Amino acid sequence: MASVKTPTPPPAPTPISAADEYRKTADMMSDPALQQKMLDVEKQLRPQYAALNLADLQTYQGGLLGLQEATTRQSAALERETLAAQRQADIGDVEKYGGRATAAMRAADPYSTRMAELSQQAAETAYAASGRVTPEQMRGAQQAARAGGLARGRVGDQSTIASEILGREDILARRRAEAAQAGQMAFGMNRSISADPFQAILGRQSGALGYGAQQMGMAQQLGSQAIGPRAVDYNAGLNLAMQNQSNLGSYNTAIYGSQAQLAGANAQANGAMIGGLLGGLGAIGGGFASKCWVAREVYGKNNPKWMLFREWLNSHAPRWFDSLYVKHGEKFAVWIANKPFLKSIIRKWMDSRIAVVLSTKALSYA
Numbered sequence: 001m002a003s004v005k006t007p008t009p010p011p012a013p014t015p016i017s018a019a020d021e022y023r024k025t026a027d028m029m030s031d032p033a034l035q036q037k038m039l040d041v042e043k044q045l046r047p048q049y050a051a052l053n054l055a056d057l058q059t060y061q062g063g064l065l066g067l068q069e070a071t072t073r074q075s076a077a078l079e080r081e082t083l084a085a086q087r088q089a090d091i092g093d094v095e096k097y098g099g100r101a102t103a104a105m106r107a108a109d110p111y112s113t114r115m116a117e118l119s120q121q122a123a124e125t126a127y128a129a130s131g132r133v134t135p136e137q138m139r140g141a142q143q144a145a146r147a148g149g150l151a152r153g154r155v156g157d158q159s160t161i162a163s164e165i166l167g168r169e170d171i172l173a174r175r176r177a178e179a180a181q182a183g184q185m186a187f188g189m190n191r192s193i194s195a196d197p198f199q200a201i202l203g204r205q206s207g208a209l210g211y212g213a214q215q216m217g218m219a220q221q222l223g224s225q226a227i228g229p230r231a232v233d234y235n236a237g238l239n240l241a242m243q244n245q246s247n248l249g250s251y252n253t254a255i256y257g258s259q260a261q262l263a264g265a266n267a268q269a270n271g272a273m274i275g276g277l278l279g280g281l282g283a284i285g286g287g288f289a290s291k292c293w294v295a296r297e298v299y300g301k302n303n304p305k306w307m308l309f310r311e312w313l314n315s316h317a318p319r320w321f322d323s324l325y326v327k328h329g330e331k332f333a334v335w336i337a338n339k340p341f342l343k344s345i346i347r348k349w350m351d352s353r354i355a356v357v358l359s360t361k362a363l364s365y366a
Helices: 019-027 034-109 111-127 134-150 158-192 208-222 234-283 286-289 293-299 307-315 319-336 340-365
Strands: none
Touching: 019 234, 034 111, 111 158, 134 158, 293 307, 293 319, 293 340, 307 319, 307 340
């Protein structure tokens, strides 16, 4: 059986020394002639490049500022139009569905609705009574003021009258506070069982200015590039060496992969040829092995090469050799059984015959 040669893997890339690369870069960049040439080029060309960069920057900024102004105005106008349409639609929805939404929420909780209504009635009553004093309250205030004046020995004077007036105002203030508290409670209870239909109408922030600021940021980014080379960039040599090593590794990997793929394809083709050959030989029958005494002795019973040699006998061997092999092969196999040196010589000769069979089969598969 022909063997398939596996390609030898390429050698590993040579390790890179950062110190050596830095030293090479320093030696190269310390050359006075090279530095002078770089300076001459910089003196001549840097002003021209700077002028080009400034002109480009002015063009970018001028164009983007104009674009910012136009887009800001357009965005603001579009947003105003959109908000107006949205608010108009919201007001229409509030007018159409606001009352129904509130009524539905109140109907869903009759107990809370009843408590809110009672609270509302109490608040309205308190507000109605907050501007007047009942006769009982007025009499109580007068009696309190007069009792105080009596205790001070100043009954009927101006201080006692002022105390009566202040007592009346104090009653009114308390009633107004009670009304306000009752109104606040009623308002809270009503709001808890009703929707706020105007929540979605206002409060939208304009995005036009933000969009314009974004355009300005683009102009600033265009002008943020550094101009001009440095005198010595020690990383340049190291980066170049590492890139070359990476390229070499990729190249070796591609070449070795192609060779290994070709070897695998050859092995698969040989396997297909041998499998087809052995399948055909196996169909001959049980009498096949009786004609292969010498080949089985030379290769071993478990080595399929003896079958390939048997194919050579049937298809390529001269008639006289085939007859001689059939007549004396069995006895000859017994005679060489204990002669390994002689079997090695015969094996080499049989290998050359098997190569003929394989080359013929390869042509038929091609």
